[in-house]
Amino acid sequence: MEPLRILDCSPPLVREQLDPGRAAELARVFKALGDPVRLRILSIVAGHAGGEVCVCDITGAFDLTQPTISHHLKVLRDVGLLTHERRGSWVYYRLVPESLSRLSALLDIPATV
Amino acid sequence: MEPLRILDCSPPLVREQLDPGRAAELARVFKALGDPVRLRILSIVAGHAGGEVCVCDITGAFDLTQPTISHHLKVLRDVGLLTHERRGSWVYYRLVPESLSRLSALLDIPATV
DNA sequence: TCCTGATATCGACGGCTGTCGAAGTCGTTC
DNA sequence: GAACGACTTCGACAGCCGTCGATATCAGGA
Numbered sequence A, B: 001m002e003p004l005r006i007l008d009c010s011p012p013l014v015r016e017q018l019d020p021g022r023a024a025e026l027a028r029v030f031k032a033l034g035d036p037v038r039l040r041i042l043s044i045v046a047g048h049a050g051g052e053v054c055v056c057d058i059t060g061a062f063d064l065t066q067p068t069i070s071h072h073l074k075v076l077r078d079v080g081l082l083t084h085e086r087r088g089s090w091v092y093y094r095l096v097p098e099s100l101s102r103l104s105a106l107l108d109i110p111a112t113v
Numbered sequence C: 001t002c003c004t005g006a007t008a009t010c011g012a013c014g015g016c017t018g019t020c021g022a023a024g025t026c027g028t029t030c
Numbered sequence D: 001g002a003a004c005g006a007c008t009t010c011g012a013c014a015g016c017c018g019t020c021g022a023t024a025t026c027a028g029g030a
Helices: A020-033 A036-047 A055-060 A066-078 A097-107 B020-033 B036-047 B055-060 B066-078 B097-107
Strands: A052-054 A082-087 A090-095 B052-054 B082-087 B090-095
Touching (some): A020 A097, A020 B020, A036 A066, A036 A090, A036 B020, A052 A055, A066 A082, B020 B036, B020 B066, B036 B052, B036 B055, B036 B066, B055 B066, B055 B090, B090 B097
Antiparallel strands (some): A082 A090, B052 B090
């Protein structure tokens, strides 16, 4: 699945009507956020000193099998919220802060509507 | 389903680890945002002069049946993103801007991690 | 080269969710 | 109060999604 471009340039929700195509892409991102395990993964990665976390550290934080965590990581990668890099046997994940900031900006409501 | 309190007091995703309970509640909100139709509904309501929209205006913007739109409106209400009020025969929906702002703040990344 | 450990992919299964038509509720109007 | 219009609720069905065990890939070490 191709990485999302939708976050590159999106005016706030209220500024102009969301066309169906853009709504569909945006929905993919929010859908990725719409799972408790993925939110916790994001929180773990985001809060980790150095900004990157080994998959094994994430897996250890949950009562889920490794394939399941791997699946969630892929979902978060696919929508551009995480990147990963292999170094030796280990794979490290890190946030894409721009994606979160853009989402944040998108939800921000101007004072006057 | 009880209205969500989760947005009342949530530190940013990165400040402290999301506990499972809070992650589950938050996920409900993002799940509500994770549908293109619901995003467009939000956009319509948010962008509407006066801040409120009659259900009939929303229904008219989609190629979906009225029960389906009603279902999506309920989902958005249940997570506290919309409120509604009946006046005469019509029902008007309006944004809960605090909910969006809090979500926005939650996704905001501090400059230094 | 084989083995082992770390991660990803595959295939399957059960539960959730978006959609619809039908029926119900609530106001208004005649 | 009967009939209509606006909206919601209900029940059903198809497709999606989170989870798992099994299997594959890939890197490092003996």
